[in-house]
Amino acid sequence: MFRDRICAAIDTLGLASSDGEPLDLSRVKTEPPRDADHGDLATNAAMVLAKKVGDNPRALAQRIADAMAADPDVSEATVAGPGFVNLRLADGFWRARLAEIIEAGADYGRAALGAGTKVNVEYVSANPTGPMHVGHCRGAVVGDTLANLLAFVGFEVTKEYYINDAGAQVETLGRSALLRYREALGEDIGAIPEGLYPGDYLKPVGQALAAEHGEALLRMAEGEAVAIATDAAIEAMMAMIRDDLAALNVHHDVFFSERTLHADGARKIRKAINDLTMKGHVYKGTLPPPKGQVPEDWEDREQTLFRSTEVGDDLDRPLVKSDGAYTYFAADVAYFVDKYERGFDEMIFVLGADHGGYVKRMEALARAVSDDRARLTILLCQLVKLFKGGEPVKMSKRSGQFVTLREVVDEVGRDAVRFMMIYRKSSEPLDFDFDKVTEQSKDNPVFYVQYATARCHSAFRQARESISGVEADLSALDLLTHPEEIAVVRKLAQYPKVVEAAANSREPHRIAYYLHDVASEFHAHWNRGTSDDALRFVKVNDRQLTSARLGLVRGVLNVLQSGLGILGVEAPTQMR
RNA sequence: GCACCCGUAGCUCAGCUGGAUAGAGCGCCGCCCUCCGAAGGCGGAGGUCAGAGGUUCGAAUCCUCUCGGGUGCGCCA
Numbered sequence: 206m207f208r209d210r211i212c213a214a215i216d217t218l219g220l221a222s223s224d225g226e227p228l229d230l231s232r233v234k235t236e237p238p239r240d241a242d243h244g245d246l247a248t249n250a251a252m253v254l255a256k257k258v259g260d261n262p263r264a265l266a267q268r269i270a271d272a273m274a275a276d277p278d279v280s281e282a283t284v285a286g287p288g289f290v291n292l293r294l295a296d297g298f299w300r301a302r303l304a305e306i307i308e309a310g311a312d313y314g315r316a317a318l319g320a321g322t323k324v325n326v327e328y329v330s331a332n333p334t335g336p337m338h339v340g341h342c343r344g345a346v347v348g349d350t351l352a353n354l355l356a357f358v359g360f361e362v363t364k365e366y367y368i369n370d371a372g373a374q375v376e377t378l379g380r381s382a383l384l385r386y387r388e389a390l391g392e393d394i395g396a397i398p399e400g401l402y403p404g405d406y407l408k409p410v411g412q413a414l415a416a417e418h419g420e421a422l423l424r425m426a427e428g429e430a431v432a433i434a435t436d437a438a439i440e441a442m443m444a445m446i447r448d449d450l451a452a453l454n455v456h457h458d459v460f461f462s463e464r465t466l467h468a469d470g471a472r473k474i475r476k477a478i479n480d481l482t483m484k485g486h487v488y489k490g491t492l493p494p495p496k497g498q499v500p501e502d503w504e505d506r507e508q509t510l511f512r513s514t515e516v517g518d519d520l521d522r523p524l525v526k527s528d529g530a531y532t533y534f535a536a537d538v539a540y541f542v543d544k545y546e547r548g549f550d551e552m553i554f555v556l557g558a559d560h561g562g563y564v565k566r567m568e569a570l571a572r573a574v575s576d577d578r579a580r581l582t583i584l585l586c587q588l589v590k591l592f593k594g595g596e597p598v599k600m601s602k603r604s605g606q607f608v609t610l611r612e613v614v615d616e617v618g619r620d621a622v623r624f625m626m627i628y629r630k631s632s633e634p635l636d637f638d639f640d641k642v643t644e645q646s647k648d649n650p651v652f653y654v655q656y657a658t659a660r661c662h663s664a665f666r667q668a669r670e671s672i673s674g675v676e677a678d679l680s681a682l683d684l685l686t687h688p689e690e691i692a693v694v695r696k697l698a699q700y701p702k703v704v705e706a707a708a709n710s711r712e713p714h715r716i717a718y719y720l721h722d723v724a725s726e727f728h729a730h731w732n733r734g735t736s737d738d739a740l741r742f743v744k745v746n747d748r749q750l751t752s753a754r755l756g757l758v759r760g761v762l763n764v765l766q767s768g769l770g771i772l773g774v775e776a777p778t779q780m781r
Numbered sequence: 782g783c784a785c786c787c788g789u790a791g792c793u794c795a796g797c798u799g800g801a802u803a804g805a806g807c808g809c810c811g812c813c814c815u816c817c818g819a820a821g822g823c824g825g826a827g828g829u830c831a832g833a834g835g836u837u838c839g840a841a842u843c844c845u846c847u848c849g850g851g852u853g854c855g856c857c858a
Contacts, residue, residue, distance in 0.1 A: 240801070249800065252838060262838070286801045287838060332858075374858050463858095492855050508856065519784060519854085526856040533858050561785050562853040585786070587851085629794075632786060634851080636793070645820050648807070656820065667817050699797085706797055718795060721805085732813090732822040741817055780820070 207292075208235045211248050214272040222257040229257075237699070244281070244291035245695065251288040262288030299694045300682045306697055306760045307679060314704045314767055319360030325544055326352040328555035329450065329457075330367040333442035334378045335404055337449045337610040340557065343586045343635065345610075346626035346773075348555035349455045350713040351584070353771045358708045363549070366457040367540065370439050371464050372533065378402060378442070379435025385411025386422060386434060410434075410441045452614045453622065454773045466539045467531075474531050477539035477574075478509075478524055486512050486573045492521060511538070513569035522566050534566065541570050551580040553711070555631075558587045582711055586631045592638040617643050620774045624651040627772055628717045645780070647728075650721050654765065657724035658776040660731055661762035664742045668755055671745045677759040678752035685753050687740060689730055693757060696726045700764050704771075713771070720768040727761050 212230050222228055233254070238247040251266035258265060263284055270282040270290045281293035306313050328348020331341050349364070356362045369375070381402040388394045389411040397403040414422065414437055422430040443460070450456065466473045481487050491505045509525035511534070524535040544552055552571070556563065564583050571581040591598035591608065598608065614622055621642040628650055629635045647653050668675050685691070700719070707715040734741040742754045766776045 234800090236797070236800090238801075239796090239803085243801070247800085249839095252800085255838075289801070369858065372858050494855070506856070523856055528856075530856085532856065536858095558786070558852060560853080564785065585852090587786075633794075634787090647821070650806080652820075653806095656818090660818075660821090663818065671817090703797070710798070714795090715797075718805090719797090725805085728821060729823085731817085732819085734817060735814070735819080735822080738817095743817055780818085 207246055208233065208248075210276060211235060211250060211269070211273065211290075214276075215250060215254075215269060217272055218268055220254065220258050228254060230254075237695070238289075238291065241692075241695075243285060243289075244283070245294040246292040247285075247289045248292070249289060251284075251290060255288065266290050296686065296691050297683075299691050299698070300685055302698045303685070303694045303756060303760050304679050304682055306700075306763055307677065307756060310763060311767060311770075313763055314357070314700045316358040316701065316705055316708075318358040318705060318708060319355060321361075322359075322551065323361045323363070323549045324355055324551045324553060325363045325365055325547075325549040326355070326553045326555070327365045327367055328352075329446075329455070330369070331446060332369045332374060333439050333446060334374060334402060335442065336406055336445055338607045339589060339591060339610055339613050339637075340607075342453070342610055342613065342622060343589050343626045343631070344555045344557060345450065345453055345455050346623050347584060347586055347631050347713065348553075349453075350623075350627050350716075350772055351553065351555070351711060353773060354704070354708050354713050354716065357771055358704060363459055364457045365459045365461060368439075368443065368460055368462045368464075370462050371467050371536065375435055375439060376431065378407075378438045379431045382407050382410045382414065382438035383422070383431060383434040386414040386418075387411070389415035390420060390423075406442075406445065407438065410438050413437065413441070449610050449614075452611060453619055461540070461543075463536055463540070466536050466543075471531060473543065474535050474539040477542040478535060480542060481511060481538065481573060484573065486515070487524065488512055490521075492523070511570075511573070513566055513573070516569040516572040518565045518569040522569075537567075538570060538574070541567075542574055545575055545579055549579070551582060553582045553584065555584045555586065558585050561585055584631050584711065587634040589626070589635045589637050592636060592640075594640055595638075598639075613639075620655070621649075621651045623772060623774050624654070624717060627714050628721075630712065630714050650717075651774070652780075653728075654720050654724045654769070655775070655777050656780055657727050658762060658765045658769070659778060659780045660727070661758050661765070662778040664731075664758045665755065668743045668751055671743055672748055672751055675748055675751050675755065677755040678749075679756065681749050681753035682756050683753070684750050685757060689733060689740065690754075690757055693726050693730050693761065696723055697760050697764050700767070716768050716771055720765060720772075723761065723764055723768075 212233065215228075215230065215233075220228060230250075233248065233250045235246050235248045238244060248269070251262045251269055255262040255265050266284040266288040270284050273279050273282040273290065273292060278295050278298040279292050280295045283291050285291050309315075326348055329337075329341060329345045331337050337345075352362050352364045377400065381397070384394055384397065384401060385407045388408070414434060418433070422433060425433075478487060488510055489507055490510055491507055492510070506527040508523045508527055510521045511524050513522050514520065522534050523532050524538065526532055541552070554567065564585070567583060568581055571577075571579050617639060625637055625642050626635070641649055642651060643649075645652050685694075703715060703719045707713055730740075731742075742751070742758060744750045744754075762776075769776045
């Protein structure tokens with residue numbers, strides 16, 4: 206909002222561009238300089254406008270600086286470097302910001318960026334064939350946090366989970382469950398055959414089937430029995446997955462079943478393909494063999510293809526297999542159409558890095574279906590490497606040696622998992638050290654930030670013990686005069702901008718980094734009280750001053766709670 | 782072969798969508814507790830932002846190429 210004041214000041218200078226056109230102020234930016242010594246705010250206005258106006262940047266900067274100096278909230282306006290105007294703002298300005306922060310409470314940082322925009326965030330979507338493993342953690346947290354963040358800035362967000370409950374995979378699941386059913390009836394099933402799911406987690410499904418159906422399934426046609434077992438298994442797996450997600454504090458609004466697309470003679474898929482065909486995106490033909498290693502059994506076959514190359518893809522994509530069945534991608538098409546028809550302006554997909562090859566075809570799909578109206582965002586999360594005591598944890602799916610999501614959450618706690626999974630750009634690989642994240646020290650960012658909130662509460666507790674009934678008091682804020690106190694307020698005042706930038710760039714990790722910064726600022730200030738008695742929060746003989754400083758603490762706590770809330774991480778009142 | 786992601790301090794990574802002398806944590810060196818929780822803080826050393834061009838007042842950031850690492854590449858879900 207200070208930008209507006211600067212633009213207004215520029216207006217008063219009566220500048221005119223040499224070509225007679227109105228001045229374009231859109232490139233004028235104001236932001237806090239990286240180096241705090243330069244002031245509170247810097248603007249590039251003079252450098253951006255100098256050429257147009259036909260003045261040299263430093264001279265123009267000086268005129269802008271002079272105009273800004275008239276603003277009562279500006280304590281100093283100077284010209285620096287190639288033509289920056291640096292502004293130092295009066296302490297009163299910052300105290301007013303602190304008052305805003307305190308008054309806004311939990312709403313501080315909220316925005317209306319997304320007002321009227323419907324966003325669908327799809328994440329996790331793990332196959333319902335077993336418990337979730339650690340690999341799913343990151344996507345779950347990134348998706349959930351991003352959804353929270355977007356909701357915080359006003360988007361109408363739907364959190365969605367796509368259940369891959371159709372196809373060969375779940376039939377295998379059904380067969381595996383059926384085997385466990387026979388086991389539950391007392392049969393010796395021996396080793397689980399190759400190709401079926403060996404995990405013990407299917408035993409309860411077998412037992413439930415036995416309890417419900419007795420020996421009835423044994424007498425049925427195999428297909429019928431498998432179908433019943435499949436249904437039961439999927440239901441059980443999804444219950445387990447929801448439990449796992451709940452342990453991570455992740456809750457979806459919509460669980461979308463792939464089966465519904467295949468239901469009714471694949472009505473939805475047929476309709477979707479028909480839509481694409483009407484728009485001229487579908488043809489029958491053959492694809493060239495892949496360039497890398499050509500499969501040994503390669504042969505040209507005619508298929509129904511989506512002409513995705515015309516909308517940005519590298520290769521046309523098959524919709525119908527040569528045997529007449531629909532491809533997985535065909536279901537994706539139908540699913541996307543369904544989402545689009547539900548009125549979402551933007552679809553966000555949080556996927557694992559191994560889905561990189563999917564990006565282009567999804568973008569092509571979005572363009573074709575929505576005539577380029579739908580916005581599509583795909584976040585690819587890189588791998589998480591697990592460490593224990595500095596040693597990498599070996600995992601292999603083949604040997605069944607994988608760490609489940611539940612194990613990780615149970616061992617280190619959901620807060621640690623959530624914070625660490627978001628404490629990195631999602632496009633960057635991530636190391637997760639079991640020992641580090643449970644450490645109670647500043648080396649552990651989760652602890653460090655939570656400790657700051659605990660310290661805030663501690664300050665309140667201390668204050669109330671020594672001065673009965675003392676509270677943060679807005680009318681006392683004028684007593685905050687130390688530069689260090691103002692510095693803390695400056696940091697807090699960045700929150701709305703950080704939130705906005707994180708939301709706009711769809712980069713929730715920025716919140717986590719910012720919170721670490723705030724905590725750092727607060728810890729530093731807290732420590733000043735140990736060396737300088739004058740800077741303590743609690744001044745036993747000065748109720749007014751104490752309530753002013755509690756105001757600062759309140760502001761810090763407010764921002765930390767808000768940010769942690771977006772991350773889905775608790776803000777503890779004390780550490781244990 | 783093609784496409785996407787990535788290359789920043791010894792290590793792990795930020796860098797506010799183009800700004801000033803490139804930051805943080807770890808590790809290393811030094812300092813601060815007769816209690817506001819030191820479960821913390823302060824300071825120091827450490828960089829050719831992979832390399833080369835280009836765009837402009839200005840590039841770690843945008844464009845092109847090269848080198849190096851990761852991932853994925855018909856009818857699998």
